[in-house]
Amino acid sequence: MxxxxxxxxxxxxxxxxxxxxxxxxxxxxxxxxxxxxxxxxxxxxxxxxxxxxxxxxxxxxxxxxxxxxxxxxxxxxxxxxxxxxxxxxxxxxxxxPYLKQRIKYKEKIAVIGGGPSGLTAAYYLQKRGYQVTVFESTSTLGGMLWLGVPEYRLPREIIQKDIEFILSTGMDVRLNTPLNSNYTLEDIKKEGFETIFIAVGTQKGKELNVEGKDFDGVFNGIDFLLNVNKGYQVKVGSKVIVVGGGNVALDVARTVLRQNTNNNNSSVSEEAQAAVDAARTALRLGAKEVHIMCVESRGEMPATGWEIQEAEKEGIIIHNSCSLKKIIGEKGKVLGIETLSVKSVFDANGVFNPILIPKTENILYCDTVIMAVGQKPELDFLNSDSNIKLNLNGTIKINEEHYQTTESNVFAGGDVAFGPRNVIQAVADGKKAADSIHLMLSEKRGEKEEILPVKTIxxxxxxxxxxxxxxxxxxxxxxxxxxxxxxxxxxxxxxxxxxxxxxxxxxRCLRCQIYTVFNSDTCILCGGCVDICPTSCLSIVDFDQVENVELKKTFISINSNKFENKQKLCSILKDDTQCIQCGQCFRRCPVNAISMESFEFI
Ligand SMILES: Cc1cc2nc3c(=O)[nH]c(=O)nc-3n(C[C@H](O)[C@H](O)[C@H](O)COP(=O)(O)OP(=O)(O)OC[C@H]3O[C@@H](n4cnc5c(N)ncnc54)[C@H](O)[C@@H]3O)c2cc1C
The missing domain is CATH 1.10.1060 (Fumarate Reductase Iron-sulfur Protein; Chain B, domain 2)
Structure with missing residues (x-):
């Protein structure tokens, strides 16, 4: 072997x-x-x-x-x-709060969009000593955290806390300032912003082009959440079907349940609260219905397992492997949806390509349909003759390492560049884009600076x-x-x-930053560590069985004197995937040839 x-x-x-x-x-x-x-x-x-x-x-x-x-x-x-x-x-x-930063550089930087990606880029650039201005179309910062994610999953004071920390670095913020066809990227450049980071997300809900999509009672999922989160009253019917299988669809479905209870609660006195709560509990137990239908099977749903479980606990009924054929209605109002069963969703290459089963039509009756089938960016602030190129799906084309668009002073990141993803990716994009912008500007100033710490170990x-x-x-x-x-x-x-x-x-943490380090000069190959290891991650093998030539040379040069009288050389191998950092080998070693050392990477 x-x-x-x-x-x-x-x-x-x-x-x-x-x-x-x-x-x-x-x-x-x-x-x-x-x-x-x-x-x-x-x-x-x-x-x-x-x-x-x-x-x-x-x-x-x-x-x-x-x-x-x-x-x-x-x-x-x-x-x-x-x-x-x-x-x-x-x-x-x-x-x-974080102390306001001293401005070291004269270049003015504009960040378009005050979501996680834009604010992260602004925060790290501000920390480096640039004066950043954030242009945000709405009256609040936070992007989809505020506009999309429901409050029962993310309390608004938590968003406020992080944003206050970010703003304490001293960036300028222009709220209610959308870039659009009347106030374009070119206008911003004329104001002296020569470097720009675009992070406007994917704010527009996609539509399915199916029969009946214009009936009364058909909502767009993103618009629905945006309206609820902005505090507008949104009236939905008593039986709702949400089309789509991702986290947004689940957020929509779970918000509908709460929305119905909110609608009933417009002027409740404190005495009536218990009665209303009891009535709501009864509603949640079956009087009002919320369904989700999606083409994916349960295992393929692009929503997290935990969210699916919680939605089901709350009474939401999930229909997997169903495709929307059409929305049916009468006198301009929704009556239900017609579906077809789905045989498979992805082709052999893993590409989304649903195969439907003919003659499996089924009707689900409802009075509201909410379509949560994806999002796309809205980029009307880019002039038609802009040098900034788009991908086929409407996102901004960038160099994925440097976040530069096809125009050298303009960068983009977050959902507008990669399509709908998640917060931590948007934050990572903002951070890496800030590093790239600094690198570009440093080079222009003729300064040599070692940056891009993301890749440095x-x-x-x-x-x-x-x-x-x-x-x-x-x-x-x-x-x-x-x-x-x-x-x-x-x-x-x-x-x-x-x-x-x-x-x-x-x-429970394995403390993976701790490593067992073996000193081959001291080791007497007694095998004590191998015997005591609870996961059998250590083994002593004949040296001939080791396949790495380079390692053999090093090993022999270190050990040849010590083992020259032995017929066979041996080697201790460690399977790192099995090590649980328990330290039993370290304690057992009679000659202190093993140490446990902690490595911290920054
Ligand atoms: C319903 C829902 C639930 C989600 N749940 C989760 C979750 O649980 N966990 C998770 O990690 N991620 C979740 N996400 C995804 C996450 O919110 C996004 O991936 C993330 O917010 C993207 O950040 P961003 O900065 O790229 O864009 P966004 O957050 O979309 O921010 C873009 C900002 O740009 C502004 N803007 C747009 N156009 C203009 C313009 N023309 N001019 C000026 N400003 C403009 C917008 O108002 C917004 O503030 C969810 C998303 C949705 C929709």
Whole structure:
């Protein structure tokens, strides 16, 4: 048997820290988890906020790619990293605003769009010493966080908290200032903004071109959420069907349930509250119906599993593998939808290409249809003769490494460049675009500056070993949710961890930043470490079985004197994917040839 091995370098150590590798902004999640474990919430939250000015928001609604990459997932369930971030945020005493930055550079930079991507770019540019002006079309900053995400998932004071922190760097903000065909990018350039970052998101809901789409009672999903979030009264009927299977469709469906209860609640006295609550609970138990239909099967739905479960708990009925054939109606009003069953959604190359099953028509009756089938950008502020090129789907074409559009002084990022994605990606885009803008301007000023820290790996290494007995046996903690009868209006559904839950969960962390380092000069190849390893990640093999030639040369040169009398040379191999950092090998070693060292990458 042959073993393929690789020489370890800093990159390998870094790759092993799954949470940091998975996070688009490289958050040192393991570090704030360790601090939470010590009860140091303020320090923990500062670590979370260092690479991400939207850290409070991410503690609530992040799609948490860190958890998908968490190595603990290979041994059961990943760490509840998002919930731990929220715990740190809620217990942090860090109320000090960020100090206003000194302006070092004379170039004026415009950011178009005050969503997560635009504000992140503005924040990091401002921190570098540029004066940034944010142009925002609405009366509030936050973009889809405010306009799209419902309040029962993201309380508005949390958005406010992150935005105040961002604004404390001293950027100029022009609210209610949309760029459009009357106030274009060229107009902004004439005002002296020579460098521009476009981050206007995808604000327009797509429409399906089906028969009946203009009947009364047919809404666009994004417009519906925008109106509810802006506080307008939106009247929907008693049986609603939401078309679409992503998170937006789920947000629409769950908002409809709350909207119905809101409509009934226009002038409720305090005495009547209990009766209204009871009536609402009865409504939620079946008097009013909300359905979601989507072409995808359950496993293919582009919404997170947790959101689907919560929607179903709230009484929403999901119809999978259905395609909308037409909307049926009478006298201009919706009566229902006609569907066809779906055989498959994606082709062999994974491209969206639904195959429908003929003669499987089915009618679902309803009085409201809400279409949540995707979003696209609105870019009427680009002149028809603009040098800025678009992709086929209407997003802005950029160089994905530098975020530069086809016009060199204009950059773009977030949803307007990549299509609808998520907050942490939008933040990462804003941050990387800020670095690229600074690099371009530094070069123009004739300054040489080493930047783009996103790709730099600087390791700080120190010996440190902490071991929580039986930590690998502790069960994953999940945040509790509000009971169904209290899910009314804007009440937040997901709750914060208790301190005890936080400690238990942080004890589960594998501490992937800690590495076992072997000293081949001291090692006597006794095999004690191999015997004690609980996951069998260590093995001693004949040297001939090792396939990496380069490593063999190094190894032989180090060990040939020591083992020259032995017939066979041996090698200790470690399978990093199986290591749980328990430290048993380190404690067992009779000659201290193993140390546990912690690497921090910045
Ligand atoms: C209903 C819904 C639920 C979501 N849920 C989640 C979730 O749970 N987790 C998650 O991570 N992501 C979620 N997302 C996605 C997330 O909100 C977006 O990916 C993110 O906000 C994109 O950031 P952005 O800055 O690129 O664009 P946006 O957030 O869209 O911000 C764009 C900003 O530009 C402004 N603007 C637009 N046009 C102009 C103009 N012409 N002139 C000036 N200003 C303009 C807009 O008013 C807005 O403020 C959700 C999105 C929606 C719609």
């Amino acid at each position: 042959k073993f393929k091995v690789k020489n370890l370098d800093l990159l390998n150590f870094h790759e092993n820290i799954g949470c940091q590798k998975g996070c688009p902004v490289g958050t040192n999640a393991w570090k704030y988890i360790s601090l939470i474990n010590l009860g140091k919430y303020t320090e923990a939250f500062r670590i979370a906020r260092e690479p991400n000015p939207f850290a409070s928001i991410c503690g609530r609604i992040c799609t948490h790619p860190c958890e998908v990459n968490c190595r603990k997932g290979d041994f059961g369930n990943p760490i509840s990293i998002k919930a731990l971030k929220r715990l740190a945020e809620e217990h942090s005493k860090d109320t000090e 600087k390791a700080v290494c120190h010996q440190q070993f902490e071991f929580k007995p039986n930590y690998h046996k502790i069960k994953r903690q999940d945040a509790s949710t509000l009971s169904l009868d209290r899910r009314i209006g804007i009440s937040e559904v997901e709750q914060c961890f208790t301190i005890e839950q936080g400690i238990a969960e942080s004890n």
